[in-house]
Amino acid sequence: MRRLAHRTHLVGWLALLGLACHGAAPRPNGGAAGPLVLADDAGRTVRLAAPAQRVVSLAPSITELLFALGAGNSVVGRTVFCKYPPAALQVPTVGDGLNPNVEAIVARHPDLVLLYRSPHTDAAAQQLAGLGVPTLVVRHDRLTDIARTARLLGRATGRDASGEGVGRRIDSLLASPLPPVRARIAYVVWDSPPIVIGAGSFLDELARLAGAENVFHDIATPSATVSIETIVARDPDWIAVVQDSAGDELPGWSRRPEWRSVRAVHDGHFLLLPADLFGQPSARAPEAIARLRDMLSHSPPATSHSR
Amino acid sequence: MKWLWLLAALAVALVAGVGLGPAPVPISQLWHSTIVRDLRLPRALLGVLVGGSLGLAGASLQSLVRNPLADPFLLGLSGGAGLGAVIAIALHLGGPWAISIAAFAGALAALALVFRLGLVGGVELDPRILLLGGVAVGAFCGAVMTAIVSLAEASELRNAYLWLWGGLSGASWDTLRVIALAVPIPVVVLLAAARPLDLLALGEEPARHLGADVAAVKRRVYLAASFLTAVSVAVAGVIGFVGLIVPHLGRALVGGRHLRLLPASFLAGGALLVLADTLARTVVAPRELPVGIVTALVGVPLFAVLLRRWTAY
Secondary structure (H helix, E strand, O other): OOEEEOOOOHHHEEEEEEEHHHHOOOOOOOOOOOOOOEEOOOOOOEEEEEOOOOOOEEEEHHHHHHHEEEEEOHEEEEOOOOOOOOHHOOOEEEEOOOOHHHHHHOOOOOEEEEEOOOOOHHHHHHHHHHOOOOEEEEEOOHEEEEEEHHHHHHOOOOOHHOOOOOOOOHHHHHOOOOOOOOEEEEEEEEEEEEEEOOOOOOHHHHHHHOOEEOOOOOOOOOEEEEHHHHHHOOOOEEEEEEOOOOOOOOOHHHHHHHHHHHHHHHHHEEEEEEEEHHHHOOOOOOHHHHHHHHHHOOOOOOHHHHO | OOHHHHHHHHHHHHHHHHHHOOHHHHHHHHOOOOOHHHHHHHHHHHHHHHHHHHHHHHEEEHHHHHOOOOOOOOOOHHEEEEHHHHHHHHHOOOOOOOOHHHHHHHHHHHHHHHHHHHHOOOOOOHHHHHHHHHHHHHHHHHHHHHHHHHHOOOOOOOHHHHHHHOOOOOOHHHHHHHHHHOOOHHHHHHHHHHHHHHHEEEEEEEHHHHOHHHHHHHHHHEEEEHHHHHHHHHHHOOOOHHHHHHHHHHHHHOOOOOOHHHHHHHHHHHHHHHHHHHHHHHHOOEOOOOOOHHHHHHHHHHHHHHHHHHHHO
């Protein structure tokens, strides 16, 4: 399921979506008690008797967003991959979330389970529905998704204003990219086979909003396998790598001879992006963009750009 | 004449592999381009050596276990290599060659285990025990590997599966040097076993009566073919179908005598893998297909044509 909008005209589109999410009668901030009617990304209509108090989140980006909305106290279950913010580590885990462990989830007595949309989670959502546990399935891959998900989660947890605030902030972020700099980036997520990030990923959006250009923007999917030859031919100024471990150590493959044919690898022009900020689409996108922009302006590689 | 065809196929594959790619390189620039010199040329040559090794190993193992379904990975090596690679990634072993070395070590460990299993039961390297032992060890390694991937938290582990699918993207002159050093000895050992393998095709008892040292031949062939496979896995992952299909292509071309079948399998394996890799790099450019998928897409129809011919007799 590919979202068509990743460039301009986003604002209008988002406004429409916002309306759709809010339904006919926007509620004041968590005030009115009464049944909530929510539409999730699987196209389902979900009814909650009241804003959720015990939420199990099955994706790191969703957990982070809940904490960003101030709903961290309502999170009673997370996945082993949910490590941000640090406060999330206090929450008991219910497995890896990719293949949801329904028993572990139900044991947390949730009044709402949030699932990332995939074939595995569809089955789990049905099982949970059969047990009477309400679920919301969200597709949370790109920055546009953050705005929508933030509003949805805001309503679901009775924090409409926070959801709306995050949504607005992301909307305005998307509407105002930083002025372009001469920086062409290739995100390399794996070396053997070489896998790069395409236009379907939020990382592509982050690059654009930071004023840079993803040299694999023509690939529509979030990621794709390419030949090293293609990377050499596209000749990016920077190789961006998302790293789990903090530190400035270059990835091991940067010393492999076949990779040194890539000019940016040969010249050591790496952008080492910390995974806690760049590993998932989050409400901290403005911070990520500022960080990326800062890295790009520190040591401009344009001087060696003469081949 | 048939040899000319084989050599011509290999030459065409090499020219295509060097001349074609996702990045446009004008013919006049071909010799001066880094892309050609440091990426395409070593990749094509690596394809020849890996494809040739898999073809040769497949032909030898099919004769050894007297089973046309045998392929170099049936004897548990892919499982061992995969487990090695996954452990290297899970432990964050650094260095540019960590995964290759770990995969090689894993393949050798699986090889030793299957070999040891093959010693039980009186008859040394009984084909049935080898096959069963290989499948069992492979399945066990696969299970451990999946357990590690699902329990460990390193997100890179999901990519270990991609590595396992195999590919020639790790080609460089350094890789080529390593494999060029490792390949000749087992190749010579296997070619030298051509005559005893002919005898073995008659059955172990007749072969023994005709003067073959059956136990020694089986051991040499098994170890040499497995070593070739382990080296291939270390540099290129698990590339499927070459080792299964190529020996049958070879048999159809030059017959079942091993002195002809083994070199023919090497040449055909090299040609098939380089052609498949060229297609993998170019047909969906700028993206790339896993080469194992292309070897199957190209190899299986060829195989089907052969089957029709055989059944037509």
